Amino acid sequence: MEFLSEYGMFVAKVVTTVIAIVVVISVVSASGGRGRRGGKKGTVRVSKLNEHFEELRDSLREVVLDKESLKSLRKEEKKQAKSDKKEAKAVRKKSADEDSDNSSTAGSSRRVYVINFKGNIAADAVVCLREEISAILSLATPDDEVLVRLESPGGMVHAYGLASSQLVRLKNAQIPLTICVDKVAASGGYMMACLADKLVAAPFAIIGSIGVLVQLPNFHRVLKKHEVDYEIISAGEYKRTLTTFGEITEKGRDKVREDVETIHGIFKHWVKEHRPSVDIDKISTGETWLGSQAKERYMVDDIRTSDECILSACESADVFEVEYELPKSIQEKLGAAFESAIEKGFSQLVNQPNNDKFQ
Numbered sequence: 001m002e003f004l005s006e007y008g009m010f011v012a013k014v015v016t017t018v019i020a021i022v023v024v025i026s027v028v029s030a031s032g033g034r035g036r037r038g039g040k041k042g043t044v045r046v047s048k049l050n051e052h053f054e055e056l057r058d059s060l061r062e063v064v065l066d067k068e069s070l071k072s073l074r075k076e077e078k079k080q081a082k083s084d085k086k087e088a089k090a091v092r093k094k095s096a097d098e099d100s101d102n103s104s105t106a107g108s109s110r111r112v113y114v115i116n117f118k119g120n121i122a123a124d125a126v127v128c129l130r131e132e133i134s135a136i137l138s139l140a141t142p143d144d145e146v147l148v149r150l151e152s153p154g155g156m157v158h159a160y161g162l163a164s165s166q167l168v169r170l171k172n173a174q175i176p177l178t179i180c181v182d183k184v185a186a187s188g189g190y191m192m193a194c195l196a197d198k199l200v201a202a203p204f205a206i207i208g209s210i211g212v213l214v215q216l217p218n219f220h221r222v223l224k225k226h227e228v229d230y231e232i233i234s235a236g237e238y239k240r241t242l243t244t245f246g247e248i249t250e251k252g253r254d255k256v257r258e259d260v261e262t263i264h265g266i267f268k269h270w271v272k273e274h275r276p277s278v279d280i281d282k283i284s285t286g287e288t289w290l291g292s293q294a295k296e297r298y299m300v301d302d303i304r305t306s307d308e309c310i311l312s313a314c315e316s317a318d319v320f321e322v323e324y325e326l327p328k329s330i331q332e333k334l335g336a337a338f339e340s341a342i343e344k345g346f347s348q349l350v351n352q353p354n355n356d357k358f359q
Contacts, residue, residue, distance in 0.1 A: 042128070042326040044135050049114065049310060049319040110317040111144045114310060119152030119189055123159035130166050131324040137173055145176045147313065148196075149306045154187025154209060157263060163188070164270075167195045180306035181205045186288055190299075191267065194274045200309055201291035201300040208294065210271060211286030212264045214256055220247045275299065 061070055113136045117125050136146060148167070154160065170177050179196035181189075186209035193199055193207075201207055223230055223245060230245040241252035264284070272280040277298040294300045313319050 042131065042324050044131070045323045045325055047321050047323075049321055050314045053311065053314055111140065112310075112313045112317045112319045113140060113144065113146045114319060114321040115146065115148045116321075116323065117148055117150050117152065117163070117192070119150075119155065119160070119163070119192075121155035121159075123152070123155055123163045123188065126159065126163040126166065128324040128326065129163060132322050133166050133169055135324070136322060137169065137175075140173070140175050142174045142176070145178060145313070145317070146170050147178045147180065147306075147309060148192075149180050149182065150185050150189060150193055151181070151183050152186070152189030152192070153184050154189050154191075157188070157212070160188025160191050164192045164195060167192060171195065171197075178309065180304075180309050181207065181291070181300070182306050187211065191270060194271050194299075196301075198302070199275075199300045200302045200304050200306070201294060202305045203291050203303055205291040205294075206288050207291060207299055208283060208288040209286055210267060210284040212260045212267065213286075214242070214260055216242050217244060218242070218248055219245050 061073070065073070115129065115132050115136075117129055119125055133146075140146070152160075167177060176197050177195065178198045178200065179185075179193050181193060181199070181201040182205060183202070184206040185193040185201070186206055190208060190210060220230070232240050232243065232246050234240050238252075238255050240246065241255045242248055268280050268284045271278065271284070275298065279297070283297055283299060289297065289299070291300060291303055295303055310319060
């Protein structure tokens with residue numbers, strides 16, 4: 001019993017010490033970060049995916065192939081690389097002779113820029129998307145291509161409207177845009193996806209949900225039952241229509257319904273403008289379809305994964321992944337670690353019954 005008491009005191013001291021350290025670090029970083037906030041923004045991280053896939057290939061070869069086969073293969077590749085280099089040099093020289101004004105870009109390899117967009121309800125990823133596109137536009141030409149790996153279940157209209165407008169910047173610069181959907185592009189996600197010059201989806205990706213939704217809990221009757229008054233003072237007939245605590249009138253409900261229909265009409269026009277081959281009345285019901293079904297409805301152009309598209313691009317172009325990274329404070333890093341730990345624990349708890357079932 002005495003041992004358990006001492007052990008409990010030891011654990012309590014350790015927990016108290018850890019909490020104290022976290023609090024001190026938070027206070028110090030907060031006070032020190034006040035002067036830095038608004039200074040340095042984020043940074044652009046660029047990685048060449050051709051090299052990444054070559055490293056994966058080489059790692060596998062080292063284990064699978066015998067020394068003689070590996071040596072012979074490397075010799076053949078070296079010979080091919082030398083031939084390709086010689087051919088590229090000849091192309092550059094020919095291009096320079098034909099047009100000396102474009103000699104600075106003549107013969108340069110075609111580039112494909114890869115961007116990742118993982119959207120939530122508020123489309124927070126647009127903060128990084130706008131910077132990534134700005135960076136790409138500073139260098140890309142119409143001979144290059146931008147490939148966006150898009151994943152989003154949709155969200156707020158204004159947020160996804162802004163995200164879509166960022167992609168329009170690429171189209172205005174006449175830079176080919178390919179969008180790949182591996183998991184889901186629904187509602188606002190499809191609003192972005194339909195902008196692609198080529199829209200590719202995985203076979204089981206969820207596509208569509210071309211509709212508009214407004215939902216709001218209302219506690220007016222609860223307040224009325226307990227004789228609690230709730231007043232709203234506003235100017236403008238439709239400044240407030242549906243509220244959480246106020247009484248919902250038929251006039252207010254009709255106004256919101258009118259607004260929803262208007263937004264839906266604009267959404268339908270947007271999709272039809274950018275994908276004229278679709279039967280907009282049949283696909284704008286709010287339904288979703290799997291990738292293969294969406295292709296039958298001309299909502300996507302091809303059924304492939306983003307991995308296939310990127311590997312294919314690596315065969316004929318230099319492929320660069322562009323990521324804009326925002327600086328994180330210590331509090332944000334600790335919060336992210338804590339959130340990750342909770343998600344992992346919850347996931348294990350939920351999946352445990354299924355794991356036990358199949359053991």
